[in-house]
Amino acid sequence: MARNTYYAPKGGLPPQTQLIHDRAVFTEAYAVIPKGVMSDIVTSFLPFWDETRLWVIARPLSGFAETFSHYIMEVSPKGGSDKPELDKGAEGVLFIVEGEMTLTLEGKEHHMELGGYAYLPAGANWSLRNNSSEPVRFHWLRKAYEFVDGIDVPEAFVTNENDIAPTPMPDTNDAWATTRFTDPTDLRHDMHVNIVTFQPGGVIPFDETHVMEHGLYVLEGKAVYHLNQDWVEVEAGDYMWLRAFCPQACYASGPTRFRYLLYKDVNRHMVLNSSPAYRGR
């Protein structure tokens, strides 16, 4: 009689549930990085950050299209950085999802906790420390700021999402609203990082198809998202990354509200191939 052969590697196979639920997708139009794959084996580290690890969930890829990078940072007690950003041309947003930390920005200390949001203009002078006894987890979105002659660089600010009233989308019975951290008509800003909230059953009822790229990190709830030609189920902890013009719609499919942190690039000309900037690409 044939004997059984065991192929399982020493560490064991992933549990069956994980195989079923991991829904990672990478296409030319979009990517989905489910929370299940943001595990210990895909962490990164950064120069001049102590007691810190991170998950890089978006980065510029082709040099033509993707404008931003997005990290999930985890800073252990006493960790942080006195030299966090090495690129003087990079602006950033920090958004706290767990724990607390001290941000020193242009010489002023800010205690930041859940829902805390900081805008860091290109060239800002900042450092960060976790003085608490628990890890702090936050999102860090970065983009090369597109300077424009005659337009000032926006000033730094620190706030909390709870201090900002969401703006409802017209004609949605408040089922769809956006917490805006910057004024959409303020042309100093070339990126927006907002929070979009749907009440259960709320929808984006048509395929939005637009020039802005997106990074969407699901903060709460569940939904079915239409991405290009596919319907994808997403829930809290999942990430989606959409290239320019990727058609997108959704409906909030769970019993609780569905919310995500949304990156988009805004308010700037496209680089044309007649431009000297193009030749560097």
Ligand SMILES: NC(=O)N[C@H](N)C(=O)O
């Ligand atoms: N997928 C989205 O939430 N898109 C937004 N309506 C937006 O483009 O601002």
